[in-house]
Amino acid sequence: MKGFTKILSNYKLILGVGLIAILYFFYDEIKNLFKSESTNDDEVLLFDDMQSVLEDSANIDTIDAEVIANQLENAMSSDSLGGLSAWGTNFQSIDLLLDPSYNADARSLIYATFGVRPYDGAGTPTYLSSFFATDKDLGQWFYEELSGDELQQVKDYFSISAFTI
Numbered sequence: 001m002k003g004f005t006k007i008l009s010n011y012k013l014i015l016g017v018g019l020i021a022i023l024y025f026f027y028d029e030i031k032n033l034f035k036s037e038s039t040n041d042d043e044v045l046l047f048d049d050m051q052s053v054l055e056d057s058a059n060i061d062t063i064d065a066e067v068i069a070n071q072l073e074n075a076m077s078s079d080s081l082g083g084l085s086a087w088g089t090n091f092q093s094i095d096l097l098l099d100p101s102y103n104a105d106a107r108s109l110i111y112a113t114f115g116v117r118p119y120d121g122a123g124t125p126t127y128l129s130s131f132f133a134t135d136k137d138l139g140q141w142f143y144e145e146l147s148g149d150e151l152q153q154v155k156d157y158f159s160i161s162a163f164t165i
Contacts, residue, residue, distance in 0.1 A: 050112040050162065058106035062113065065106070068097050069114035072138065076145040077123030089123075089145040098157045107161035114138040139165040 055062055075093035102110070118125050118133035119141055125133035136144070142154050142165055155165045 051109065054105045054109040054112060054162075057103075058109040059101070059103045060106045060109065062109070065109045065113040068110050069138070071097055072110075072114065073117060073124055073141070076141055091146070091150050094146075094150075094154070098154070100157075104160040104162070107158055108163060111138050111158065111161055111163040114141075117141070119144060137163075139163065 051062070058065070060068075072094060075090045075097070098107075114137065116135045116137050119136040120133040121144070123145070139158075142151060146154060151165075158165050
C-alpha cells in the first residue's frame with residue numbers, strides 16, 4: 001500500500017510523462033491542428049513538376065542535385081560545423097556547394113530538389129522543436145540563415161535560375 005501511495009504522490013511526474021507520450025504518438029495530428037489554411041501543397045507540386053522538366057537540360061543529374069540540396073540543409077542547420085554541436089550557418093560549405101560551373105537549369109534543379117522542408121528557426125527541426133517548424137523552400141531558408149554579403153552572393157548565384165531568392 002505504501003508503494004501505491006508513493007506513486008500517487010508523484011502524480012505530476014506521471015501526468016507529465018503521459019502528456020509527452022501523447023504528444024509523441026500523435027505528433028502529426030497535433031501539428032495539423034495548428035497548421036494554417038495556406039499550405040505549401042501547390043509549391044511542392046510546382047517543385048516536382050519543375051524537377052522533371054529540368055533533369056534533361058541541367059549539367060548535373062538529379063542524384064547530385066539531391067546531395068547538394070541535403071548538404072545545403074546540413075550547412076544551415078544548428079549542427080553545421082562538422083558535428084560539433086555548434087550554432088550557426090556554415091557559409092563556407094554553402095559557398096563550396098554552389099559551383100559557378102552549374103548552368104541555370106542545374107541551379108534550378110538544386111532549388112527544386114530542395115523543395116519545401118521543415119525549418120524551426122535554427123535549421124532542421126529535431127525532437128520537440130519539430131512542433132514549431134514551418135515548411136520553407138530554399139530561398140526562405142537562405143533568408144532565415146544568411147544576411148548581408150552572404151545573402152547577396154546566394155541571390156546573385158540563383159539569379160539566372162528559374163527561382164529567385
